[in-house]
Amino acid sequence: MQKTTVEPQGLQLIRTERTSLIPAAKPRKQISGREYRRALKRAWFIVGVLLGINFVQAVLIWILQAGPI
DSSP, X not given: OOOOOOOOOOOOOOOHHHHOSSOOOXXXXXXXXXXXXXXXXXXXXXXXXXXXXXXXXXXXXXXHHHOOO
């Protein structure tokens, strides 16, 4: 009886740059401290505006539920 051996073939990977539907991740740009603080101020401003809108809506709902004064 004769033994047969099969050599495993090496894997060839397909390059993702030309086949991927999602573009490859670009290196992130380092942001400076000034840009970071500016972004935080903008975020807190938006939070404050939204909180104010919610407060006004709550007061209006409370007034409308009370009926005519």
